[in-house]
Each structure stands twice: as C-alpha cells, then as structure tokens.
Amino acid sequence: MNEHELLQSIYNTTTTHAGITIAPGDDMGEMQIGSERILCAVDQLIVGRHVTQDVSPEIIGRKAIARCFSDIAAMAAIPVGSLMTACVPAKTSNQWCEALFLGATKVAEQWGGPIFGGDISCSEGPALFTVTAIASPPECGAITRRGAQAGDYLCVTGELGNSIAGHHLTFTPRIGQAQELLEVLGDNLHSMIDISDGLGQDAAHLASNELQMVIDTQLLPLRTGATVQGAIADGEDYELLFTSAALPPTHLATVIGSVQEGGNKAVTTAGEVISTCGWNHQCP
C-alpha cells in the first residue's frame, strides 16, 4: 500500500459538494458553514513510527498537536480548537495517558486551539493518537498549495534536514511566521505548504501541469548536522515552503529557488528531479 497514491485515489472518487470550498488534498480542507469558513485537518501519530518508545509522554502529546497545527500554519490560518483521540495498549497506565494529554493540552491552548473533545480506546497495536485541528482562514482567504506563478521566489522558513536529531520533537508550528509573512507579502504570497514528507516531495506539491519548482541546493539553509541530501529528503522539518512574487524579509525566510515554466516536478538547478525525495519514496 502506498499512502499518497491511495489517498489520491480515494479523493478522486469523492464527489464535489457545494459546501466544500477547499477540497481534500491540500494541507486542510475548508467548508462554508453559515457565514463562516472553517478549515479542518486530521493527522495521526504512531509510537514506534513517528516517535520512539522511549520519548516521554508529554513530548509525544506535544508532537501530536504540533504536527497537525503545522497544517494550520501552512494555510496561514488561525487556530480555533482541536480534538484528540488515543488508542493505546490495554496495559498502558492512566498516569502515562494523563501526562500525554497534559502535554497536548498545554500546547494546544498556548497555540490558540484548545482541545474540546476526544475519544480513548484500547487495541493490541502500538499507541496511536489522532488530532483534528480546526482553524479560521485569514481575511484574504487561506493560502493553498495551488497558486504559484512563473517567476515567483521559492522560499523556506528556518532550517532543513537532520530533524531526527531532535527538532521533530521540539518544533513549534510556524503559525506566527505565516501570519507575519502574510502581513508583509500580502497578495504576493501565492502558495504555501509545510515540509513534512521532505523538501523534494513537498516542493513538487506546489508545482502544476505548467510549472516546476527549481531549487538551488547551494542556497538551502542547513540545520546543524544536516547534509544537502538530508535537507532535500529527511522530512519532518515542519517549516513553511512558499512561493512569493516579492522577496520575503531575511529574518523570516530564505530564498532557495524559483518557480519556472515546466511541469509537475521539483528539480535542482543542476537538472536533477527531486520530486520523489522524502518519506515513503527513494530518491533517484
């Protein structure tokens, strides 16, 4: 089973619906409810896959919220609330679960999306947590993956690569930075995504039939201990990757390339296709 292919196949079968203003396949879906638009995303965290068994419950709870709230940042949206489920082995102590929910509750409130519902169950499988994030779009409307224009700068917040050394457990979703970018760049902010699967794959998600993302690997802001290859393929950076017709302030983001005519891929200036670099895929 390939997760991305399967999701795409499923989304292709869902009929369009009048109330859905951003269809499945972006960082969040969006619906019109009365006079308001509501953005929603759901994400899963599996112990043994997204965190190792030895990570403290507080940090696991924090990461479960942070991963999903990174989708809020990717739409330049404002957190409103969240829901959380747990499915844990029956032998799990109440104390461990309580510590985990406490870690989640703390950051969810701090970041403006308090937990207001949930569910707990048991199974023989690994501990698994889902977070549903609910957000409001900015006044100008959510920034989606679809909107890049030829000639845009391709930019990234923070640093890339070697997230496994610790960043993936301690990162703060770039919600504030997304708001700042929107304020500074305005209409010039054309498209955005958060880097979870890896720069190569996620950059390709900003491409279209007519446009490709061209990355100058010499410009990549490397995290301590990261290689260029790692910055392209490691994933779990949870940084914002966006295209803009105007240069972003240097304290907020680094220009790493540009949007050029071409089609449906991410490439390096050396011509290497990196669209498949990252989670669940091998690089060429």
Added chain:
Amino acid sequence: MNEHELLQSIYNTTTTHAGITIAPGDDMGEMQIGSERILCAVDQLIVGRHVTQDVSPEIIGRKAIARCFSDIAAMAAIPVGSLMTACVPAKTSNQWCEALFLGATKVAEQWGGPIFGGDISCSEGPALFTVTAIASPPECGAITRRGAQAGDYLCVTGELGNSIAGHHLTFTPRIGQAQELLEVLGDNLHSMIDISDGLGQDAAHLASNELQMVIDTQLLPLRTGATVQGAIADGEDYELLFTSAALPPTHLATVIGSVQEGGNKAVTTAGEVISTCGWNHQCP
C-alpha cells in the same frame, strides 16, 4: 486502564476557554467561531473490537461514519462535514481500503456530512479508523445531556438489545428523528444522548446530583432476540434516549420511565441500580 474514568480525568484538567460553549464530556463539543457555533465529535472504530475481521470493507466504512454521526443525532444537530483517518496493516490492499472509503463516503454524503479531509497510515496493529464529525446546532441550541427535570418522561427511539445480531452494522443514525422530536416537542425536549455503551450507563449520564432516571423494564421495546437484561446492558443500540416534559408521538419513541428526585444514577422501578450496566462494566 478504564476509558471513561481516564477521559473524565483528562477533561477535568482542561481549563475552560472562552470560545468553548459545550465542554468535552457531552456527545459533541461546541465552539463559537465568528458568528457561528460549530459542534465536533471524534470516534474510533477498531477492527476486531467494534467489527469482526470478516465484515466487508463497505460495511466497516459505513459503521465508522454511522457511529460518529449518531453523536450528531444525540445533540439534535445538523451534519455539515466529516474527516476520516485510516491506520491499517502494511499488507492491506488498496482495493480493500478504497472499498472501505467508498462505503464511508457514500453514507457521509447521504447523511449530509461529506468527507473533506483525512489521513492514511500503517502500523502493525489492527486496522483502526477515526471519524471527525462536524455539525451545526439547531436554532434553539444543541440538546445536551444536562437538562433533565424532575417529572420528565424518559423515552427511547426504536428498539433495544441484541444489536450484535446485525443492527450495529446496518443502523442509520437517528438524525432525522432527532429533528422531528425537536419540532414536535420544542422546549419540552430537555436532554438527550445516544445509547452506545448500554441503556444503564447512558441513562446515568442524563442524571445529576439531584436527579435519577427510573426505568420500568416492562416498558422496554425489545429488539428481536433481545432479553430485558440485554436491552439494559448490550449497548451499540445507537438509539436516542431523551427526557421530555411532554409525551412524544408514539411513532417516534417509547416512554420507558421518568426523571425523579434522587441522585446520579439509573435505577429500575424495582430499585435495582443499573448505572454501570453496559460496555466496559459489569452489572451488579
């Protein structure tokens, strides 16, 4: 680990938040977003626990949606949309997953809450699906578990018990019936819940420090093959249990008891306490 105790313990630690208009612990949580109130609930379905391995993927997908949408009925709310996640063993075929999502998509749209987001992952555990349901409250506000008054009739839609024989796979959430009840009973509809854990336990959730639910077991509408004991404790009926100051139309519901002064429990007219009858608990 006791799921109900743990959830209660977690909810007790969450601080109240200005935007939350119905706190965790009811069938759905509610938030004020701009000028709208939005209800949300999340529910998990685990293969091997909530359905057996041999159930068809279409029916599993249908039940995952139906379970969660039953919470919408319990608040007399109107479905708006939904999200769905899957975590399945790596060996699972795309075909099985697609059939499952098709079963889910079909009823979600039919019942007015189309799927507009999701996530797919793999683990070594049993297949697990979560559904997030999003709904709008009725004009008069959502009907919660808190609102029973001494002298109310205690009423139930449909039939109870022996759901395991098939009803738990084929039931339709009582969304339409809840709307009808609200229309007919108006302000007399005081409190409501859906019966998922079992009549005994769920009736106790409508009780308060001053009020108890008194059930005449001779009045219970038994499903084919059900015993009185099963009607009280089997669970997974997904019928509406509500208290009303006026008699409901007989085609919509059956009166099975009344709300009386007492405290925090469900009892039979013979005096037997049945508050613990149902899922995860033994009857006395």
